[in-house]
Amino acid sequence: MEGIISVLGKAYENTLFVYGLILLLVYALLALLSMLAIRYYTRKNTQHQLETLASSPMAPGITILAPAFNEGLTIISNVRSLLTLNYPRYEIIIINDGSTDNTMEQLVEEFKMVAVDFAYNARILTQPVRKIYKSTDPAYSALMVIDKVNGKSKADAVNAGMNVATFDYFVCTDVDCILHKNTLLELILPVMQEEKKRVIAVGATLRIANSSDFDEGVLIRMRPPRQLLPRFQEVEYIRSFVLGKMGWSYINCVPNVSGGLGLFDTEVATRCGGYDHSSFGEDMELLTRMCRYAHDNEISYAVRYIPRTLCWTEGPSTVKIFSRQRTRWARGLAQLMYAHFSMFLNPRYGKMGMIVFPFNFFFELLAPLVEFSGILIYIYLAVTGQVNWPYASMLLLFVYTYAVMITTIAILWDQLSFRYYKKWWEVAYLCLTPFMEFLLYHPLIVFFSLRGYYYFLTGKKSTWGNMQRQGFGKKKK
Amino acid sequence: MFDIPTPAFLDPVFSTFREAPLAIRLAMIFIIIAISITLLAYFSILRSRFRGHQRKKRLDYLLPKIDNLIIDEILANPEVAAGTPADRIQLNLDGFQELPLHKKWARQATTNRIIHFRRNVRGNAGQLLRSLYIQLELSKDTMKQMKSSKWARKVRALTEFIDMDIPVADVTILPLTNSRNRELRAAARHAYIKLSKNEPFKFFDVVTDPLLMWDQVELFRIITTTEDISIPNFARWITYSSNKSVVSFCLKLIVHYNQLPAVPAVIKLLDTKDHYLRADAINCLGKLRVPDVEDRLVSMFTSQPLQCQIEILKAIGRISSGRQVDFLKQEFLHSTNFDLRKAAAKSLVKNDWVASQVLQELLDTADRESLLILKHCMNPLIKY
Numbered sequence: 001m002e003g004i005i006s007v008l009g010k011a012y013e014n015t016l017f018v019y020g021l022i023l024l025l026v027y028a029l030l031a032l033l034s035m036l037a038i039r040y041y042t043r044k045n046t047q048h049q050l051e052t053l054a055s056s057p058m059a060p061g062i063t064i065l066a067p068a069f070n071e072g073l074t075i076i077s078n079v080r081s082l083l084t085l086n087y088p089r090y091e092i093i094i095i096n097d098g099s100t101d102n103t104m105e106q107l108v109e110e111f112k113m114v115a116v117d118f119a120y121n122a123r124i125l126t127q128p129v130r131k132i133y134k135s136t137d138p139a140y141s142a143l144m145v146i147d148k149v150n151g152k153s154k155a156d157a158v159n160a161g162m163n164v165a166t167f168d169y170f171v172c173t174d175v176d177c178i179l180h181k182n183t184l185l186e187l188i189l190p191v192m193q194e195e196k197k198r199v200i201a202v203g204a205t206l207r208i209a210n211s212s213d214f215d216e217g218v219l220i221r222m223r224p225p226r227q228l229l230p231r232f233q234e235v236e237y238i239r240s241f242v243l244g245k246m247g248w249s250y251i252n253c254v255p256n257v258s259g260g261l262g263l264f265d266t267e268v269a270t271r272c273g274g275y276d277h278s279s280f281g282e283d284m285e286l287l288t289r290m291c292r293y294a295h296d297n298e299i300s301y302a303v304r305y306i307p308r309t310l311c312w313t314e315g316p317s318t319v320k321i322f323s324r325q326r327t328r329w330a331r332g333l334a335q336l337m338y339a340h341f342s343m344f345l346n347p348r349y350g351k352m353g354m355i356v357f358p359f360n361f362f363f364e365l366l367a368p369l370v371e372f373s374g375i376l377i378y379i380y381l382a383v384t385g386q387v388n389w390p391y392a393s394m395l396l397l398f399v400y401t402y403a404v405m406i407t408t409i410a411i412l413w414d415q416l417s418f419r420y421y422k423k424w425w426e427v428a429y430l431c432l433t434p435f436m437e438f439l440l441y442h443p444l445i446v447f448f449s450l451r452g453y454y455y456f457l458t459g460k461k462s463t464w465g466n467m468q469r470q471g472f473g474k475k476k477k
Numbered sequence: 478m479f480d481i482p483t484p485a486f487l488d489p490v491f492s493t494f495r496e497a498p499l500a501i502r503l504a505m506i507f508i509i510i511a512i513s514i515t516l517l518a519y520f521s522i523l524r525s526r527f528r529g530h531q532r533k534k535r536l537d538y539l540l541p542k543i544d545n546l547i548i549d550e551i552l553a554n555p556e557v558a559a560g561t562p563a564d565r566i567q568l569n570l571d572g573f574q575e576l577p578l579h580k581k582w583a584r585q586a587t588t589n590r591i592i593h594f595r596r597n598v599r600g601n602a603g604q605l606l607r608s609l610y611i612q613l614e615l616s617k618d619t620m621k622q623m624k625s626s627k628w629a630r631k632v633r634a635l636t637e638f639i640d641m642d643i644p645v646a647d648v649t650i651l652p653l654t655n656s657r658n659r660e661l662r663a664a665a666r667h668a669y670i671k672l673s674k675n676e677p678f679k680f681f682d683v684v685t686d687p688l689l690m691w692d693q694v695e696l697f698r699i700i701t702t703t704e705d706i707s708i709p710n711f712a713r714w715i716t717y718s719s720n721k722s723v724v725s726f727c728l729k730l731i732v733h734y735n736q737l738p739a740v741p742a743v744i745k746l747l748d749t750k751d752h753y754l755r756a757d758a759i760n761c762l763g764k765l766r767v768p769d770v771e772d773r774l775v776s777m778f779t780s781q782p783l784q785c786q787i788e789i790l791k792a793i794g795r796i797s798s799g800r801q802v803d804f805l806k807q808e809f810l811h812s813t814n815f816d817l818r819k820a821a822a823k824s825l826v827k828n829d830w831v832a833s834q835v836l837q838e839l840l841d842t843a844d845r846e847s848l849l850i851l852k853h854c855m856n857p858l859i860k861y
């Protein structure tokens with residue numbers, strides 16, 4: 001018996017060693033690839049290009065879809081922010097997903113909206129649309145509001161918007177997100193500059209808005225969040241977008257375009273059935289299905305990311321709301337892996353099947369389980385006196401310093417390219433965060449992920465929950 | 478082999494290292510590497526921010542001075558307002574000579590401001606800005622950039638020459654139009670069209686790779702904003718070019734310049750096997766409002782893919798001759814495709830100067846969905 005345990009223990013130890021080694025190498029590779037991608041982006045893209053496109057009659061049309069559920073606190077300033085976007089040809093569609101507060105009334109009153117007889121073509125099935133509104137004020141002619149029955153998901157609301165979208169590309173955002181004025185120009189450029197492939201989705205970096213200053217829905221001063229939990233998220237976003245997504249983008253292996261901001265090919269997104277309203281990770285699920293559709297129909301596609309921050313979103317500032325968000329994300333990931341497992345290591349799906357899917361499976365889905373099992377075994381070994389403490393501490397220190405290094409590199413790329421934040425001490429403040437992240441933030445992520453998997457396995461009913469936003473309509477004095 | 482002396486206090490560390498298993502030794506090495514890279518990253522961030530701060534401070538001081546000088550000498554120059562040709566206006570460069578133009582960053586800042594102003598003005602003021610750029614010998618830096626081995630610098634230099642309308646010899650630009658780097662290739666082509674004195678559109682004949690959507694935006698801007706450029710009949714490329722993207726782009730230029738003599742070539746394109754190109758040709762004919770082509774479009778309608786069918790219905794709406802009302806009505810009532818019905822209804826509404834009776838009849842008798850489509854198309858608040 002002891003022999004079997006010893007063999008199993010050795011096998012576990014070796015597997016874990018290889019697993020950890022591959023993960024560390026992947027991150028080192030991503031750091032390198034992201035540097036190349038960002039350097040290429042900064043050399044290629046100029047302000048002049050944006051100005052040229054902003055005044056061009058040949059700019060492709062873009063539809064902005066922004067679902068809103070009980071967003072009365074911020075809806076007006078956020079719609080105003082969308083109306084200030086710099087682009088020659090776009091429409092904004094706000095989808096009021098059966099709000100129970102005064103979101104709809106505010107929109108009607110503020111923007112002089114009236115119900116119109118709109119020929120609604122339900123290409124994707126959604127909850128019924130009650131009415132569609134257009135503004136009588138020519139200043140808001142680009143604005144449209146869909147009032148629909150609540151579909152209990154963002155997916156259902158966006159699908160209703162996709163049914164109405166006029167243009168070949170749509171940008172999906174959350175109505176509580178604040179977008180940079182050049183967002184549409186920046187997002188469409190990779191589509192227009194792609195040589196051989198059809199770009200089916202483009203994403204951009206998101207940041208946490210919590211301590212930044214906004215005036216009437218426009219960012220006027222970017223600051224790292226003062227509270228610890230949002231600051232951890234800021235650092236996590238920088239690492240995930242600037243280092244992770246940019247690295248993946250360089251080799252056309254982007255696994256996900258964030259639900260906060262993404263541009264999509266309307267035709268491909270519609271033909272593959274739009275967002276899945278039963279999914280808890282609808283953004284990642286849609287992109288996976290779009291890639292799958294592209295492969296099945298022999299469309300040579302690309303998914304691109306840009307390193308510039310174009311969207312600011314309010315991050316959860318309490319552990320309770322944060323836990324809800326991360327549990328939902330983890331559950332969504334488990335759902336996705338289960339639903340599309342036929343793509344796993346399937347050469348028919350190219351890089352998606354051979355790189356993206358296996359990476360997500362082993363290093364996103366399994367990572368919390370591996371970590372948790374590791375902690376349990378560690379405790380067992382400690383209790384039974386089998387731990388060589390100096391060596392164990394050394395290994396722990398190695399993982400710790402490596403994690404800090406990777407995050408610091410992400411902050412470095414971000415700073416070298418765009419020099420965000422006005423004061424140097426704000427950057428220093430951010431640079432100190434990774435030292436605590438490993439000890440305080442990461443265990444939370446692991447715990448909430450495990451909870452998400454548990455909910456997925458047990459099929460626990462889960463509500464979407466309200467973000468309980470603070471709002472950032474006014475400049476903080 | 479080598480006996481490197483180490484301080485005594487490090488002896489326990491080295492002995493631990495020597496005695497540790499391989500994995501731990503590697504971990505120790507990587508800890509040192511990770512700490513070094515992290516420290517290096519901090520230093521790079523600090524250095525970059527310091528440099529950025531210095532640059533900002535310098536520019537905050539210099540840019541208002543440059544702007545004021547440009548405004549005083551050029552934009553508010555009474556001779557410019559009086560319409561005196563730029564080549565007869567004597568620029569007073571004394572103020573500019575006081576700028577620290579012996580420094581590269583100051584020359585670049587001055588160039589950037591001149592370009593900024595030139596993009597926003599035309600005519601004499603624009604010419605005078607160009608003259609200022611030449612007299613301050615700022616183009617020397619740009620010429621140096623042209624000789625750089627880095628593609629990004631060459632692209633920047635070419636863009637600067639385009640903006641300042643500085644002639645560059647064909648022998649310098651032409652080799653770059655075949656560069657392996659796509660960005661440089663595109664920039665060289667744009668420069669060739671803008672700056673070449675010999676047949677600026679020649680590259681349409683030789684280009685074999687597709688013009689990207691972005692290339693088309695840039696080319697369209699350059700072609701439509703360049704003064705003194707002789708616009709050829711684009712039918713030439715519609716007929717002879719084997720590059721589909723060039724043909725598609727020329728269709729857009731034909732619409733922009735309303736080149737009616739090109740219509741026969743565009744009509745011939747209706748026979749092409751590429752339905753994307755055919756849809757573009759139909760779109761072009763609709764925008765040119767060629768009434769003679771309506772019968773042809775209607776006769777080919779049933780054999781076309783959806784994209785071309787929609788373009789045909791839109792073209793009939795744009796032409797609005799009033800002769801195809803029955804066809805539009807039939808498509809509106811009997812088509813099973815929602816987008817076709819909507820396009821037919823929109824075109825009926827555009828033909829309302831003869832179709833008002835038909836529209837009223839449809840409004841009175843249509844089923845719920847048809848009525849909704851009609852009301853949608855007739856509502857001026859709904860654009861699409």
